[in-house]
Amino acid sequence: MGRDYYADLGVSKNAGIDEINQAFRKLAARYHPDRNPGDKTAEQKFTRMAEAYNVLKDPKSREAYDRGGEEQAESTPGFQHFNSSEDVFSHFGDVFGDLFGSRFRAQVFRRWPEEVETDVADSLDLRREVTVSVFTALLGGSVDVPLSEGRAEMTVPPGTQPNQQFRLAGQGRRDRRGRRGDVIVTVRVEIPRRLTAAQKRLLEQARSER
Secondary structure, eight states: OOOOHHHHHTOOTTOOHHHHHHHHHHHHHHHOTTTSTTOHHHHHHHHHHHHHHHHHTSHHHHHHHHHHHHHHHTTSTTOOOOSSHHHHHHHHTTHHHHHHOHHHHHHHSOSSOGGGGGGOOGGGOEEEEEEEEHHHHHHOEEEEEEOSSSEEEEEEOTTOOTTOEEEETTOSOBOTTSOBOOEEEEEEEEOOSOOOHHHHHHHHHHHHTO
């Protein structure tokens, strides 16, 4: 079966998503490169647990992994091997902010030294707007966000509200001292003008069960 992603996160095979998220938070805080500068062992553990989380957080890739191991999981959309911590940050986008909250992220998951943290100017931040379907807002998904250099895939959590804002830490502009701002993303929700009969039935059913 190859790698044991459950063991990488320290959870059982029956773990629910909340337990998986909690394990990821704990390990990310312990092995994050900002807490372990220059420690290659910690970085390796950081990338391994992030790769495991990337598979187990998604029901489809988790099902594929449970069915056929790492090789089967590799065939699912969104699977990625992480060779460095920068690969992790590039792939996950705002997941650290989503899981830890902006205050915790600013203290632990900053991408600049602590002594200059408060000096990062607002001008280094970028503001972006993205549009998702109402179904993505309700059920969760992902969306590409344009950056100053390239793009990042941002996780849209279930229950995202219209005009809700998310922060991609350390993905903004870079100044001459190497400091980087954040990307502030505002999510617009597109309401379909027409629905299929099946969609109407499902929505009516959901409304009646509220």
